[in-house]
Amino acid sequence: MKINKLNSIIVLGLVAIISILVAQLLWTKEAFTIEQKKLSQKAHIALLEVAKKLYEGTSHELPAQSPVQKISNDYYIVNVDNDFEPDILEFYLKTEFKKMNITTDFEYAMYNCQSDEMIYGDYISLSKKKSECKKTVYFPKHKNLVYYFAVRFPNETTYLFSSMRFWFVLSIMLILILLIYVYSIFTLLQQKKYSELQRDFINNMTHEFKTPLSSILIASKYLSEQNPIKDDKKLHTYTEIIINQSNKLNHHIEKILNIAKSDYAPLELKKEHVLIIPVIEEAIENIQLKYPEAIITIESPSQEYLLETDVFHFGNLIYNLLDNAVKYCNKKPEITIRIYEDNSILKLEFVDNGIGISTKKLSYIFDKFYRIQNEKSNEVNGFGLGLYYVKEICSLQNWKIKAENNTENGVTITLSIPYKK
DSSP: OOHHHHHHHHHHHHHHHHHHHHHHHHHHHHHHHHHHHHHHHHHHHHHHHHHHHHHTTSSOOOOSSOSEEEEETTEEEEEOSSOOOHHHHHHHHHHHHHHTTOOSOEEEEEEETTTTEEEEEEEEOSSSOGGGSOOOOOOOOOTTOSSEEEEEOTTHHHHHHHHTHHHHHHHHHHHHHHHHHHHHHHHHHHHHHHHHHHHHHHHHHHHHHHHHHHHHHHHHHHHHTSHHHHHOHHHHHHHHHHHHHHHHHHHHHHHHHHHHHHHHSOOOOOEEEEEHHHHHHHHHHHHHHHOTTOEEEEEOSOSOOEEEEEHHHHHHHHHHHHHHHHHTOSSSOEEEEEEEESSSEEEEEEEOOSOOOOGGGGGGTTSTTOOOOSTTTTTOOOOSOHHHHHHHHHHHTTOEEEEEEOSSSSEEEEEEEEOOO
């Protein structure tokens, strides 16, 4: 993925989540205002009903203008224009608030004509005992009113928040999602940075190795052709060792370079229709030049299996699987390659008689740089890239690959390839 595309996706995702969060917070604020208005309306209706009941049985009539006045968000006064008893007022308040489903605590007070001050009534709690309830010490007095009472909701804000608990939880979850997203993006960018540093290091390191290695190979081949070297068996053997080991090191370096390149940009496959048996036979010949003792056989009902694939990478894939099977064998290597069709799927099975793999570690063998610690680990040279390369080639062509232990010993690696005749 190009860096500009990645940055665009990150910015768009961040903008989208922030927009959703802002919309959610604005909606929550609006919902809080609506809930506040609903409570005010319900309180107004309940207090109006209380005023009506206090007017019943008296010679006074309910005034045309509403007797209920809202002084502040949590404070109301009600003009009843006639005397009333505190116990009756409390009963009516409880009854009407219950009808209107107002379940928050409230306190009330009445105006006393004789003392010309507000007389505190009581604090009514729905959850606490009276002895535990707090007492309010002051209710303001209002001019031009003679018989009236006041009601305050001291926990109105808490009550409204509790009624909107779900929306606040949702907002908090969105904030957490935003934080997780930002953290994930930060981690992703850090990992990308480290990955680029690692790739650059590998590229630089391998290129630096290739220059002196090429010189060593040229010099060694030149030496091996000199008569004094040819005539001295020991010197000739040493020269051959230098050439062989240099070629092996060069092969490893090329493999690392190919893997590093594929991490940055996908490998380009030049597909063509090829008969797979000759490609496999060529890979077998190359392996047996390296390991003459290896016995490799092909079991196939047909020699005409044709695939559309990249010949070079397919040949390397076969070579890597055979090379890996031979290296991890502690006796005479015997490998069987079975080729057959199964429901429009061409199966290639590589069955070896090696030391096998722990069941717990089977799923990791195709990971980059992964090498299993076993009895052959110290003897086998490599970087844990062979099977990773095989898996990459399979993934690019939508092939499936799996590994499983054989019943007795060794491992079977199976390629499953969509096949049309």
